[in-house]
Amino acid sequence: MVSQLPVLQVILPLMAAPLCLLLKRSTLVWLFCLIVSFLSLLISILLVQQVSTSGPIDYAFGGWDVPWGIGYRIDQLNVLLLIVITAMSSVVLIAAKESIAREIDPEKHVYFYILYLLSLSGMLGIVATGDAFNIFVFLEITSLSVYALIAMGRHRRALWASYQYLIMGTIGATFILIGIGMMYQMTGTLNITDLSVRLAELPQKRTILTAFVFIIVGVCLKLALFPLHLWLPNAYTYAPSIVSAFLAATATKVAIYLLIRFTYSVFGPSLSFAAIPLQTLFMALGLVGIFVASVTAIYQTNVKKLFAYSSIAHIGYMILGFSTGTVAGLTATLLHVFNHALMKSALFLALAAVMLRIGSVQLSSMQGLGRQMPWTMAAIVLAGLSLIGVPLTVGFVSKWYLLVAIIEQGNWVVAGLILMGSLLAVIYVWRIVEVAYFKEPATAQKGDVLEGAAGGSTEAPLSFLIPIWLLVGANIYFGIDTRFSTQLAQSAAQSLFGVSP
Amino acid sequence: MFIGLANTWVAILLMMIGLYIVIAQGNLIKKIIGLTLFQTSVFIFYISMAKVEGGTAPIFSSDISIYSNPLPHALILTAIVVGISTTALALSLIVRIKEAYGTIEEEEIQGLDEEQD
Structure with a gap:
């Protein structure tokens, strides 16, 4: 059980999301989500302890060893983010029941919780995974559910804010996809640890630099770094209050994590900071x-x-x-x-x-x-x-x-x-x-x-x-x-x- | 340089066309068309990257020795699904925007929002 913690962290909310459909009643679903979120928090606390005592944890998905299968890698950087995301999601959820009763139509409550859990699981996935392409997939799971969550806002401007975020977010994610493709083309691997080793060995750096720039711009779009921040104010303002609280506490933090992960772990500080x-x-x-x-x-x-x-x-x-x-x-x-x-x-x-x-x-x-x-x-x-x-x-x-x-x-x-x-x-x-x-x-x-x-x-x-x-x-x-x-x-x-x- | 990298040039051209449509067009549906074109260009970039000269389809068989790299195909299958979901979500958002604002032109929507302030 303990050795499965890295995958449970991500899978638990992902599996719980469709189960919400079976519960149907708003209060039940809320309780269920609360339990799932607090369990995720518990898992991340256990992971913090495990990492601080015995160092980074590697997890190979489905028993496929890392260069072939998808590997999760939990190290000192991830656990910080995992604990922030799960703690914030749990605390915010406590207030969700009364808040959405006021702001969202009753027949949409179940969908709200499903999307909430999906975005939670997506963020945890981005942070936990050790595979570059997997980052893109989880990024899009998060983004798609967040676009829908924002569009649930009462005001019609929520729709427009969600649309703008969708355009900007998709361009950002596709930029990251291009960058990952170029890295794969040059190295033949998608695993972050492998990438960092092989990228450093490459004699010709021009393609890698292009990939680097694509990824940095893509991540900065998600990060809402000035001057790429235009989507953020409206999205936070017109989203349902609970969604604003959850996003403000987590979404941009995940993007900061990606920035640090790509510059330090994948490209390495020597390439990231020297070339441009x-x-x-x-x-x-x-x-x-x-x-x-x-x-x-x-x-x-x-x-x-x-x-x-x-x-x-x-x-x-x-x-x-x-x-x-x-x-x-x-x-x-x-x-x-x-x-x-x-x-x-x-x-x-x-x-x-x-x-x-x-x-x-x-x-x-x-x-x-x-x-x-x-x-x-x-x-x-x-x-x-x-x-x-x-x-x-x-x-x-x-x-x-x-x-x-x-x-x-x-x-x-x-x-x-x-x-x-x-x-x-x-x-x-x-x-x-x-x-x-x-x-x-x-x-x-x-x-x-x-x-x-x-x-x-x-x-x-x-x-x-x-x-x-x-x-x-x-x-x-x-x-x-x-x-x-x-x-x-x-x-x-x-x-x-x-x-x- | 041009012939050897023909696939990249095609991808870049499509990418720029797509991005230009997203930025220049005020019609929300047209923006989504541009966005899809932009995404598709990246799919082409991935797929063409997997091509091995003289290689066949990646089928496991004893008489096939050279075959294309199947991994980018698998990756792009996932990315296509993501792209379709994005398009579907965007289109349903546009339906709701049309209901709420009565228009799908960017400038008119912004005008309506400013009127309200």
């Missing part, structure tokens, strides 16, 4: 992304869109850490992957609670909400502080590591710019605080509020408050006791550089 000025390019794009997205966020009137732009800014921070090309920088990136998932899932879940109670996430309709929904708004404030990077929150920890990594290289200008970017975050978080706490509740205003919304809004139900405060608690806990998260990130970064921890 990738580091300079990423540093510039990261910084521009932080500023453009943060400033755009300040002017948003829809709070979900505001946080979607803030997500793009935070992708900038992750890319900055990546662009240093050092162990410290990569640790900061991976740490931020972990921490940003905690912040954004808390924020988007809190917004889901707001959506449940007042039927809108427009800034204007949140006036005086600090008194009507004290716990939810307090959670938004605390997670917002974490987003800014205030000490004692996780946001501070990852910004600190990032600053140290940048200063290590003597790049004071970039360090200063990062701090300025954080100040922009203060402005957009403050706008919400101002509206929620210092304005009188607007009782008579209808405006954007959906019909049927409760006039005198009250606190969100426990099924929301428990996961939200769990995440806020994690934001603070991992901001103080950083051992678990930094150790995971550090050993992952070190394993990529071939340094034994």
Whole structure:
């Protein structure tokens, strides 16, 4: 059983998805999904333990040895992502029942859960697999189910957002497919470990460089790295609230993983960073992304869109850490992957609670909400502080590591710019605080509020408050006791550089 | 160089045509046609890569010694399925967009969205 864990991690939600059809009743399906998701979390915790005690795990599918069959390889880098994805999916699912009862038609509930499980299994597959073509297949499983999930949003703009994401996402995935094809043409293998060995031995590098560029551009499309981010704000804004929370916590993190996996494990840092000025390019794009997205966020009137732009800014921070090309920088990136998932899932879940109670996430309709929904708004404030990077929150920890990594290289200008970017975050978080706490509740205003919304809004139900405060608690806990998260990130970064921890 | 890499040139040409349609056309259906063309060009790239000169179909038999590489065929079979699912999903999205907006022209949809703001 223990030796089958790597495959169970991916297969469990994949097999569970069609079983949902048999259960039919929404509440039953929800319970079933919750159990499956928590089992996946349990598996990933076991995998973390196994990897930290006995090193990377190789798993050959169906008994076919690795160059012939598809192999899964779980190492220090994957487990970090596995645990982030499964934990976020489980916590977000707790609130799913009430949220989708409000936002999705009852006859579609079962399909919602099926798509949710499929996207979960796809993301886990991308992360767990050790086969380049398998990455593409799982990428498309995730993407297709996510397009459909986004299209379930109430507003008709959800359809348009989903369509745009579909076009961009498919182009990105096809670029990755071209790159993988070129690598196969040159090396005759698809296994990542084999690829890294044979790519390094090749005398002629031009085809490999072309493949590299195709893959990087494809991954950056999925990553929503500025200026390829255009699909993200609308997709996050108009998707059902639960989907926004799940995507914000996981989808872009998986793309960051792919970027790191391809540059470090497949092509190797020597080829990735020497052949084209990738580091300079990423540093510039990261910084521009932080500023453009943060400033755009300040002017948003829809709070979900505001946080979607803030997500793009935070992708900038992750890319900055990546662009240093050092162990410290990569640790900061991976740490931020972990921490940003905690912040954004808390924020988007809190917004889901707001959506449940007042039927809108427009800034204007949140006036005086600090008194009507004290716990939810307090959670938004605390997670917002974490987003800014205030000490004692996780946001501070990852910004600190990032600053140290940048200063290590003597790049004071970039360090200063990062701090300025954080100040922009203060402005957009403050706008919400101002509206929620210092304005009188607007009782008579209808405006954007959906019909049927409760006039005198009250606190969100426990099924929301428990996961939200769990995440806020994690934001603070991992901001103080950083051992678990930094150790995971550090050993992952070190394993990529071939340094034994 | 041109003759030896003829298959690659065909793939690149189709790829560019497809990508151009996706970017330049405002009609949602036409965009999907471009996207499919773009994907198909990659399939051709894979399939032509598997060709071995003088090789036959990859059938296991004692009198066949040279045969095409079957692995890219298998890979592309999967990619074709993915492509079809994408097209199907996109088309059903377009049906819903038509119901919700009453048009499938990109500019008109964006105009309708801006009107609402």
